[in-house]
Amino acid sequence: MADWAPVLIGVVLFVLLSPGLLFQLPGNNRHVEFGSLKTNGKAVVVHTLIFFAIFTILILALRVHIYTG
Incomplete structure (x- = not known):
């Protein structure tokens, strides 16, 4: 059985935290822009850190697992 949680959570967070898409x-x-569809280097770094923090908390701390099959 494969654990699909890291893949699914990673894809969802990547889409939601893409700089300029939602915020x-x-x-x-x-300081905060919504739906601008433009980005800068600082925003990429900040969104990367937010992604890493949320992904790490969900996968390692809360031990979220999604099994198929």
């Missing part, structure tokens, strides 16, 4: 922190003109 961007820090924005180009303001």
Whole structure:
């Protein structure tokens, strides 16, 4: 049986935390921008750190598992 939790959680977080898609922190003109579809280097770093923190908490600390088959 394969554990699909890291794959599914990673894909969902990647889509939701893509800078500029839903929100961007820090924005180009303001601290937080919503739906701007533009990004900058600072936002990429911040969203990467947020992704890593949430992914690590879900997979390692909470031990989320999704088995198929």
